[in-house]
Amino acid sequence: MIRLFHVPLSPFCRKVRLSLAEKKLEVELVEERYWERDPDFLRRNPAGKVPVLRIDDMILSESAAICEYIEEKHPTPSLMPNDPEGRFEVRRLVSWFDDKFHHDVTSNLLYERVNRKLTKSGYPDSKNVKAGSKAIKYHLDYMAWLLDRRRWLAGDSMTLADFAAAAHLSSLDYISDVDWNRSAVVKDWYAKIKSRPAFRSLLADHVSGFPPPEHYADLDF
Template identity: 80%
Template sequence: MIRLFHVPLSPFCRKVRLSLAEKKLEVELVEERYWEKSTDFLRRNPAGKVPVLKMDGKILTESAAICEYIEEMHPTPVLMPNDPEGRYEVRRLVNWFDDKFHNEVTANLLYERVNKKVMGAGYPESRAIKAGAKAVKYHLDYMGWLLDQRRWLAGNAMSLADFAAAAHLSSLDYISDVDWNRNENVREWYAKIKSRPAFRSLLADNVPGFPPPAHYADLDF
């Protein structure tokens, strides 16, 4: 049995969940309060971060590396292009969302609104929330520009880049922090990826104390 130690709204965990589901790999989800830094958890990952995947008798950490491991072990359906240029573009965009988007948007919105309360780490900072709300517009515009030229974010086939983006945006959508009317290309892209069977478990998430908006699990928004 594959086991994933995760937090439901973590975009890094969601990216791994999407990869596993797209490959039709059954997984046991174990919620991990990683901020409590339990001894058992730190044995699994001394970095004290989720996701942590137990698969093939191995303990795997770091979401991008986990997703590429899954891709290499289960290459169909394909989520990484065969050519070096295509793989570069996917990796560039995965890093874009997991680094730049995360630092400018996710950390300022999701972490301030939800994580702080769950972790008992104080109150949201209005300055951070304002910065995140401003930055997300820039990122949606950039995604729209990419989708003007391509069917999917990294090219003409769906890839890990789309899962990375969808993982972050779905987490923000859970707290109604995405303006889907800002860019029609992005809205249509998200509707396509949201409708995939791999997305079902994400749409079923429910975080105690933070009920999702009515549109969150609605495939037609």
């Protein structure tokens, strides 16, 4: 049995969900309100963070490590290149989105607009929202630069790097914080990746109090 303790709009959880779905691994999703610091959850992960993946009696935490574990245990279909240089580029971009993009954009937009309300920790900080809205333009332009030179973000094949980027952007798209008209090549890339069967459960997510925009689940935008 595979069980994932997650938060629907968490990009880190979404990256793991995409990896599991792409490998066609059945998983039970358990929504975890990690901010409530439930003792049972803290026993699973003392860091108090999601995602946490339970496979039989084994507990796994930290999304990047989880995804690489899934890749090693279930190498087909592959989400990592065979060559060291290709794997380096995938890991570099996964780190880019989970670190820099998350710091510059996700934490300033998604966490301010949604997480503050869910966790009852106050109102959005307008300075942070403004900073996130400005920073996402730079990141979309960087993605466009990559996709002008490659079929996918890390090379000629879809990899975990694409899932990391799509996990963040899909969370932000849920709250209409992505300007898809800024880059045709990025919009085409996202339309291609969100049309995959692995994306279906993400497009079915619904967070109480935050209805998604009409285009969110539209495969043709």
